[in-house]
Amino acid sequence: MDLSQLREAMASKSYDRIADICDDLMLQIASSRGVEFLEEWPCAVHLLGHIYVNDLNSARFLWKSLPPGVKERNPEIMAVWKIGQCLWTRDRAGVYGAIRDFRWSPEILDFVMAFSGKRTLIYQQRMFQLLLSAYSTITTADTAQFMGMSEEAAVDYAVRHGWALDPVTGMLTVRRESMVSKQKVDPSKLQRLTEFVFHLEH
Structure with missing residues (x-):
C-alpha cells in the first residue's frame, strides 16, 4: 500500500x-x-x-x-x-x-x-467579537469562561486588544474602536451569546 x-x-x-x-x-x-x-x-x-x-x-x-x-x-x-x-x-x-x-x-x-x-483561534476571535458587542464591563472570570482560557490568559488577550482591567474589582472595561462603537448591537449576536451561556449553565 x-x-x-x-x-x-x-x-x-x-x-x-x-x-x-x-x-x-x-x-x-x-x-x-x-x-x-x-x-x-x-x-x-x-x-x-x-x-x-x-x-x-x-x-x-x-x-x-x-x-x-x-x-x-x-x-x-x-x-x-x-x-x-x-x-x-x-x-x-x-x-x-x-x-x-x-x-x-x-x-x-x-x-x-x-x-x-x-x-x-477561530473560536476565540468569534467569542471576543460577541463579548465586544454585548458587554461594556465583564468580570475576568466570565471572560475566561467564554474565551475558553485561564483568567490570566483571558486578561492578557483582552488588554492586548485595548480593554482596561480594574485589579481591585476584577472587572474588565470593554473598549471598542470608534467605528465599532457607532454600530448598533446585532440582536443575533446577543441571541448566540445567550444560547452559549445557557449551554454552559445546563
Whole structure:
C-alpha cells in the first residue's frame, strides 16, 4: 500500500489536503483489495482530515463505514471520533477535553495540535467579537469562561486588544474602536451569546 503522497502531505503540514488524498487512495485500494486493507489503513488520520476541514458529514460517513473491529482495536480512531462528536453537538469544551485527555501517537500528534490551534483561534476571535458587542464591563472570570482560557490568559488577550482591567474589582472595561462603537448591537449576536451561556449553565 503506497501511502507516500499522504506521508508527504503530513510532513509538509498540508493538513487541508489530507481528507482528499485519503479519499482518493482509499477508493484506489478498495477497488483492488476490498475492505481487508482497513486493518492497516491510517483511519485516525483520514477521519481527522475530514474534521480538520470541518466536513463533519464526510467524517460521519467514514466513521460509519469502518468495521467495528477496526474501531475497537484502535483507540486513536475512537479518540478522533470523540472530537468529531463534540463538534457535531457544538460542545466546544468537549473538543478541547477530547484533545487533552488522549495520549496521541507521534504520527498524528502534530496534526491534532494544528487542528486544536486552528479551532482555538477561530473560536476565540468569534467569542471576543460577541463579548465586544454585548458587554461594556465583564468580570475576568466570565471572560475566561467564554474565551475558553485561564483568567490570566483571558486578561492578557483582552488588554492586548485595548480593554482596561480594574485589579481591585476584577472587572474588565470593554473598549471598542470608534467605528465599532457607532454600530448598533446585532440582536443575533446577543441571541448566540445567550444560547452559549445557557449551554454552559445546563
